[in-house]
Amino acid sequence: MNSDDYDSSLPEGLDLRALSAYVDGELPGAERAAIEAQLAQHPQAAARVAAWRAQKAALRALCGAPQRSERDERHERDERHEREAADEPAFIVLRRRTPWWQRAGVAACWLAAGAGLALALGPLAPRLTGGAWGGLGGSPPSFAERADIAYAVYTPERRHPVEVAANEEEHLINWLSKRLNRPLSVPSLQEYGYSLVGGRLLPGEAGPAAQFMYENTSGARLTLYVTGISRDETAFRLFRDGNRRTFYWVNDGMGYALSGPIAEGKLRTIAIDVCSALGGKPESWQ
Incomplete structure (x- = not known):
């Protein structure tokens, strides 16, 4: 070798x-x-x-x-x-x-260039094309798909899974709230055996997004993805990719996505509690 x-x-x-x-x-x-x-x-x-x-x-x-x-x-x-x-x-x-x-380096360069281009042109593109632009090659990935990709990319990391660790939670919340221009809070998942690892800043569809990561004693991880969103959606939906599941919803102009590889019923229960903790109304979900 x-x-x-x-x-x-x-x-x-x-x-x-x-x-x-x-x-x-x-x-x-x-x-x-x-x-x-x-x-x-x-x-x-x-x-x-x-x-x-x-x-x-x-x-x-x-x-x-x-x-x-x-x-x-x-x-x-x-x-x-x-x-x-x-x-x-x-x-x-x-x-x-x-x-x-x-090969990985080339892919990472293209990914970074594409993300930068989407952030730079996202706010201008509708005006340049009369509102017909839908992203590179059609409609851009939904925030739920972005949340799933971010989960797959960052949760395998053991030494650098987050940018700001949980021991600086106040700084983490203030920093991400400022970048997303919206007061954020981090719901506790201690009831389900998950502790906050920390968080990071990510590119969203048309602006910044935040990812908060949780971990239980066996090393299993969940992530909560948060981003501003202009679409008016009230449904509570499930996105699947392999063994990963993402429950996502929109509340008061913010999109939320909870991702993890755990059982669908358990993840849904956690998502309902997270929605309630963040001021949402899960009782309206069908």
Whole structure:
């Protein structure tokens, strides 16, 4: 194994090159199945794979590419592998694989550029296009989708999951309230065994957003995403992505999204209490 493929945080038998090829759909069936079996036994490696997939999804959304389900990608890989097995080439072309860190760096640059462009042009675009602009490649991702992506990207982090830690909660609330231009509060989830880890500032659809992160004693995490929103929505809805679930709602010009991989019924119960604590009216939800 090359030195740039080694990561001490990964279990034996899993390296960054193999995980990168797995995420990109470049592994044959047997190797892919072996990786999936190892990921099922190693949550930290599985979380890293989920974060990479979330980055790919964010990049595709910002560039307007159509979203594809995991089943579609698996079907495409299977068809490609069948074609490769049927067509025996008379020669082999050897290509140098682009290192995973180069691909990740390019994706991160595009993601940052897209987020900056959306923030810069968001307020001006409706006036420039007569109100017909809907973001890059059509309607921009909803705040619930952004909340889900932010959950997948930041919750696997162990050393730097937040920008401001919970021991500076007053500063955290004042800072994010100022940036969102709205008084914010952080609901307590101690009743459910979750303590505040801290929070961070994120780009929203048309302005800043805040993410508050919670963690229980076993290390499981929930996030509360908050952003200003102009749409008038009163429904309480559920967004799913793999094993992650996000309950989201709008109240008084603010969008809220509670994300986590826990059971749907439990997450809904927590979301109802969070809504009440933030001044919402969950009793109006159908």
